[in-house]
Amino acid sequence: MAIFAAFVTLLLLTVARDRRSNPLLQKNQEDWLLDTAGLLIQGVVIPALQLLLVYQLYEWLLPTWKGILMLSSGLGFLLSFVFVDYLYYWNHRLLHHHRLWPWHQVHHTVTQMDVLGTSRNTLWSSFLILYLWVHPLFLLLLQNPTGYVLGVTLTAILDLWRHSAIAPAPQSLIYCWLSPWLVLPQDHAWHHAQAQGCNYGANLKLWDQLHGTYYECDRAPEALGIETNLTLSQKLFWPF
Numbered sequence: 001m002a003i004f005a006a007f008v009t010l011l012l013l014t015v016a017r018d019r020r021s022n023p024l025l026q027k028n029q030e031d032w033l034l035d036t037a038g039l040l041i042q043g044v045v046i047p048a049l050q051l052l053l054v055y056q057l058y059e060w061l062l063p064t065w066k067g068i069l070m071l072s073s074g075l076g077f078l079l080s081f082v083f084v085d086y087l088y089y090w091n092h093r094l095l096h097h098h099r100l101w102p103w104h105q106v107h108h109t110v111t112q113m114d115v116l117g118t119s120r121n122t123l124w125s126s127f128l129i130l131y132l133w134v135h136p137l138f139l140l141l142l143q144n145p146t147g148y149v150l151g152v153t154l155t156a157i158l159d160l161w162r163h164s165a166i167a168p169a170p171q172s173l174i175y176c177w178l179s180p181w182l183v184l185p186q187d188h189a190w191h192h193a194q195a196q197g198c199n200y201g202a203n204l205k206l207w208d209q210l211h212g213t214y215y216e217c218d219r220a221p222e223a224l225g226i227e228t229n230l231t232l233s234q235k236l237f238w239p240f
């Protein structure tokens with residue numbers, strides 16, 4: 001519910017931000033179809049698979065592992081928000097490797113930052129993102145998964161935010177407080193710039209800073225997205 005509320009809020013802010021140059025009005029039919037399909041997959045299908053299939057599979061394969069991790073809610077939160085975030089950093093970098101790039105390239109066809117494009121992807125690429133597999137595993141292992149679920153929820157909300165155009169002004173207090181450590185929309189916009197190769201992290205800037213892939217700039221890039229010769233069906237199902 002919190003994730004859906006964040007999505008609606010960001011969507012309304014996007015509409016109200018500048019009605020004359022609203023990015024939603026600049027989308028063509030193909031953009032709308034790709035974005036809507038991606039949101040349905042990521043927001044409905046993947047959570048259903050996590051709970052109804054992957055979790056049940058782990059429970060069947062690892063029956064004696066259920067509840068063996070006895071962590072406080074705070075440590076459970078850090079497990080999700082920090083440790084899994086580091087795993088995601090490498091997962092994301094691997095998706096930019098030339099062998100896996102075709103499955104991720106559709107996400108980089110967005111030409112403007114807006115919340116609807118958060119989950120634009122080839123439909124099958126969600127199976128290559130570790131969240132589908134890692135979250136159900138930790139939900140099984142943790143005796144008290146409350147903190148972990150809170151971290152998952154916050155990560156999903158931040159994912160929507162960093163793909164939006166609702167970025168804090170560089171002179172603002174919130175920017176000064178968050179910018180040293182949290183990935184902001186400005187940072188992720190540079191990941192979507194035409195000259196890619198930076199800012200792979202989801203929540204924390206630390207991972208990019210540690211591994212030399214961080215690019216810092218308080219303004220958005222002039223141009224976003226890549227061009228492909230893929231048809232709509234290729235973008236949705238088989239991006240080759």
